[in-house]
Amino acid sequence: MSEKHKSYNDAIDDRIAKAKLETAKLIALQETFAQLRLSEPDAKIPFHWLHCLSRILAHTPPDYTDKLLAVVPVWAGHDDEPREGHLVGLIELTRRLCHPPYSPSPEPVGVWYLFCGLGGDDWYRIAYPRGDAAYAILEEAVLAEPEHLPATLARMIAIAGSACAASFSRAPRLLMTTVRRLLDMGPDRQEETLASWRDHPFLALDAGTTPFAVLVEGAREHLPAGIDNPIPRKLRDVVAGRLTLTGEQEARMRRVLEVKLGVASVGLLAHLAGR
Numbered sequence: 001m002s003e004k005h006k007s008y009n010d011a012i013d014d015r016i017a018k019a020k021l022e023t024a025k026l027i028a029l030q031e032t033f034a035q036l037r038l039s040e041p042d043a044k045i046p047f048h049w050l051h052c053l054s055r056i057l058a059h060t061p062p063d064y065t066d067k068l069l070a071v072v073p074v075w076a077g078h079d080d081e082p083r084e085g086h087l088v089g090l091i092e093l094t095r096r097l098c099h100p101p102y103s104p105s106p107e108p109v110g111v112w113y114l115f116c117g118l119g120g121d122d123w124y125r126i127a128y129p130r131g132d133a134a135y136a137i138l139e140e141a142v143l144a145e146p147e148h149l150p151a152t153l154a155r156m157i158a159i160a161g162s163a164c165a166a167s168f169s170r171a172p173r174l175l176m177t178t179v180r181r182l183l184d185m186g187p188d189r190q191e192e193t194l195a196s197w198r199d200h201p202f203l204a205l206d207a208g209t210t211p212f213a214v215l216v217e218g219a220r221e222h223l224p225a226g227i228d229n230p231i232p233r234k235l236r237d238v239v240a241g242r243l244t245l246t247g248e249q250e251a252r253m254r255r256v257l258e259v260k261l262g263v264a265s266v267g268l269l270a271h272l273a274g275r
Helices: 003-017 023-039 047-058 062-069 072-076 086-097 109-117 120-127 133-144 149-170 172-183 187-198 212-222 233-239 247-274
Strands: none
Touching (some): 047 062, 047 072, 086 133, 109 120, 109 133, 120 247, 149 187, 149 247, 172 247, 187 247, 212 247, 233 247
16 A cells, blocks of 8 residues: 555544544444545545534434445545536435335445436436436336346446436336336346347437427327427427527427436336337
8 A cells, every 4th residue: 555545544533533523423433434444545535524424424314324424435435526507416315214214224225326427417417316216216116126227227228318317207117117027037038139229210319409200200200109208399380480499499309308208218128128
């Protein structure tokens, strides 16, 4: 270990020792960092992250301590300068999910953070989903399938992270139903299904850049029966020449489409997995 890293570890130990925590929580925090050093000797958590962690821990119910401290290896994987908005989102997300009515089990923690690589609006949808049900649904699914679900969801996010984020925020049961359908398959069929989804022409439609006329036609042509058309009636009127959008209205329409196309994309995967 370099002198620089040893100095960092000493500084971390000193800050932990000075944290205003109950004895049991203080010991748990010290043990967590000791274990982190054994498993990942070069891992670092920026000092401001440690301060946030200690502050949350002080107000966390005792039976949620293990769940909270399970975030330490995940936080250690982040750079000193996290993506814009991530720090605030991660703090709020961690604080919220380490209290009732969420599960005290640490199992779901890794799945929360599968979404951490997403940026911009995608990250916001994960940290602040519409309604309170999304994480409860996610945690219930993880606890039912702790061994296989995270890996399958990670593969979906790698193919279409924005679609998964949109579905998580607006249609979490659809997202988890889709994952479960994939889990019910053998590995070869799951691979074929995910490859069909990745290469499907509907996933090539980009809400941010694809011309509106192409979006309207692409959704009509490529979505199978049974999946609701995600194109708003207003946009169909625009393409038909019955309505004109201002620049601001067009930007807002594209933000709406990003969510609607994302949910439809996951619906498409559910359809492919159910055939």
